[in-house]
Amino acid sequence: MSSTEIEALNLPEGEIKTLIDNIKKNYGFDFSGYAIGSFSRRIARFMEVNKITSIAQLTPLIKDKVAFTSFLNAVTVNTTELFRDPSMWVFLKDKILPRLFEKNEKVKIWHAACSSGEEVVSMVILLKELNLLHKAEILGTDINTEILEQAKAATYLSWRLPHYQKNLEVVFPGKKAENYFSKVENKLVFKMDEYKNVRFKNFDLVLDTSFSQFNLVLCRNVLIYFDQEQQENIILKLNGALEPKGYLVLGAQESIDWHKSSDEFMSISNDNKIYRKFKGQ
Ligand SMILES: C[S@@+](CC[C@H](N)C(=O)[O-])C[C@H]1O[C@@H](n2cnc3c(N)ncnc32)[C@H](O)[C@@H]1O
Known part of the structure; x- marks a missing residue:
C-alpha cells in the first residue's frame, strides 16, 4: 500500500x-x-x-x-532529542534552576512522557554541569514500557551524535556531546554514573492517579496528541503534581492558554512554554 x-x-x-x-x-x-x-x-x-x-x-x-x-x-509518537528546543534548556539553566535549587533542599523533577529518555539525559547533564545533580530527585515516566526500557538503558544510535552536538552547543558552547557517551559498536551509551539514581515508571497520563510534591514538571510534546478535553484533564493532573510555586514546562507547540487551569499558572517564558504555579502559595 x-x-x-x-x-x-x-x-x-x-x-x-x-x-x-x-x-x-x-x-x-x-x-x-x-x-x-x-x-x-x-x-x-x-x-x-x-x-x-x-x-x-x-x-x-x-x-x-x-x-x-x-x-x-x-x-504513540516517540520522537525526541537531546536538549530538544535548546533555548528552553538555556532558560532553565540561566533563569529557573539556580533559583529553584537555592530555595529547596531537594528538588523533585518529573519528566512526564519521557519517551526514550533523551530529555532526562539532558536534565542530568545540565544539573551535573551546574553542580546541582546531587540535590535532585528525578522521575521519568511514559505509557510505553518498551520505550521506557530504552530510557533506562540511555542507549542511542550513533548517527544521532551530530544532532546532539548541535543542540548541546547552544546550551553549553564548547562542550562535546561525545564526552558524555561511550561508543559501543554503532550505539552511544550515556555514561554518567548518577543516571542510575533516576527512577523510571510506567505511567499513563490519561488513566493513572498523579503524583504530588514536584518542583518541576516537564510534559513536552504529548498534549498535542490529545483533544481539548483530555488536555484539560492532563493539565489538571500536572497542576496537582506540582508544589505551590513549582514550574511546568510544555512543548514548543503547546500552551495552557485557553485551558481551564490557565489562571492557576503564570507564564514565565512564553517563547519556551515555561509556567509557574501560583495558586496555593
Ligand atoms: C513525542 S514524545 C515526547 C518525548 C519528550 N517529552 C520530548 O518532548 O522530546 C511523546 C511521548 O508521549 C508518550 N505518551 C503518549 N500517550 C501517553 C499517555 N497517555 N501517557 C503517558 N505517556 C504518553 C509516548 O509514548 C511518547 O513517548
Missing part, C-alpha cells in the same frame, strides 16, 4: 472508535481522548507496514500481546 493509498484508505471514524473501545476493554489503555485525525493516520501507517487492509483484520491481530506492543509503539 502506498501513501496515496493510505489517504485513500480513509479509515472510517466509527471503526476507529470501535477499535478504541476494544483496546480499552482488552488492555485498559484509553485512546478516546487522542486527536482522531493524527491517531487514524498513525493506525493507517501501522497497517501499511504490516500489510493489514482493514480495521476488521487489525482487531483480532492485536489481541496478541506482542503485536499489541508494536501497535502501541506505532501509535
Whole structure:
C-alpha cells in the first residue's frame, strides 16, 4: 500500500472508535481522548507496514500481546532529542534552576512522557554541569514500557551524535556531546554514573492517579496528541503534581492558554512554554 493509498484508505471514524473501545476493554489503555485525525493516520501507517487492509483484520491481530506492543509503539509518537528546543534548556539553566535549587533542599523533577529518555539525559547533564545533580530527585515516566526500557538503558544510535552536538552547543558552547557517551559498536551509551539514581515508571497520563510534591514538571510534546478535553484533564493532573510555586514546562507547540487551569499558572517564558504555579502559595 502506498501513501496515496493510505489517504485513500480513509479509515472510517466509527471503526476507529470501535477499535478504541476494544483496546480499552482488552488492555485498559484509553485512546478516546487522542486527536482522531493524527491517531487514524498513525493506525493507517501501522497497517501499511504490516500489510493489514482493514480495521476488521487489525482487531483480532492485536489481541496478541506482542503485536499489541508494536501497535502501541506505532501509535504513540516517540520522537525526541537531546536538549530538544535548546533555548528552553538555556532558560532553565540561566533563569529557573539556580533559583529553584537555592530555595529547596531537594528538588523533585518529573519528566512526564519521557519517551526514550533523551530529555532526562539532558536534565542530568545540565544539573551535573551546574553542580546541582546531587540535590535532585528525578522521575521519568511514559505509557510505553518498551520505550521506557530504552530510557533506562540511555542507549542511542550513533548517527544521532551530530544532532546532539548541535543542540548541546547552544546550551553549553564548547562542550562535546561525545564526552558524555561511550561508543559501543554503532550505539552511544550515556555514561554518567548518577543516571542510575533516576527512577523510571510506567505511567499513563490519561488513566493513572498523579503524583504530588514536584518542583518541576516537564510534559513536552504529548498534549498535542490529545483533544481539548483530555488536555484539560492532563493539565489538571500536572497542576496537582506540582508544589505551590513549582514550574511546568510544555512543548514548543503547546500552551495552557485557553485551558481551564490557565489562571492557576503564570507564564514565565512564553517563547519556551515555561509556567509557574501560583495558586496555593
Ligand atoms: C513525542 S514524545 C515526547 C518525548 C519528550 N517529552 C520530548 O518532548 O522530546 C511523546 C511521548 O508521549 C508518550 N505518551 C503518549 N500517550 C501517553 C499517555 N497517555 N501517557 C503517558 N505517556 C504518553 C509516548 O509514548 C511518547 O513517548
